[in-house]
Amino acid sequence: MISQSSPNLKTYHVQRELFFTLTKIAVIFIYGLFILSFMGCSATRSVTETKRTFLEQVLITQSVKSSLNHAKIPLPDGASVQVTTSGLTDDQYFAIKVFEAWLGQQGYKVIEDNADYVIRVVWHGIGTGYNEFLFGFPPISSTLIPFSTPELSFYKMVEQDARTRLSISIIKKEDGQFVSATPAYEGKAYYAVKTFLFGFTFESTNLAPPPPE
8 A cells, every 4th residue: 555655645645836836937937927018119100289488498499590501692792681580380480580580691681671582491301209208117006016116227218300392483583583492491499308227317409509418
């Protein structure tokens, strides 16, 4: 009897150990899947819905200036011009003042009446955008777990940008004769904050000068 029960007892212990080992593996596997389900990459892009912040205003200003970097006005030096504008947003009324200042820097006289030429500026688009990219763990707050965790990012980038696109046409004011039209010019300004390994942060921008901290 003893010799027959010993193998059975040994088999029981082996099966018991195997059961607990498989159970541990299953628990670790399920826990790993749970963690991985919260980890990953995310990317979002949206248009801000608030009033213009200081940063947004600076970005728009520089994007307008940037769009004029390659602009050319085929008029004689010192010509007097009257500027008209059309666009889909109220930002055009600020942008046109930046454009008029640029005209003055090019040597043209901007006047309201009795100008030699009319310059018509069409703003195809002026606006800001927001981009966010995260590789890591987003903040977790759930009724399924009794605690909350902060965001843990292996790499994160938050970027705000502004873009401007415009075209210019020139008409002789005296007789309405068409003189010239330009292709579309486009400019962009951006400000980005990048974070590595949970805490190493640096800024990247083409604003000149960069915004104050």
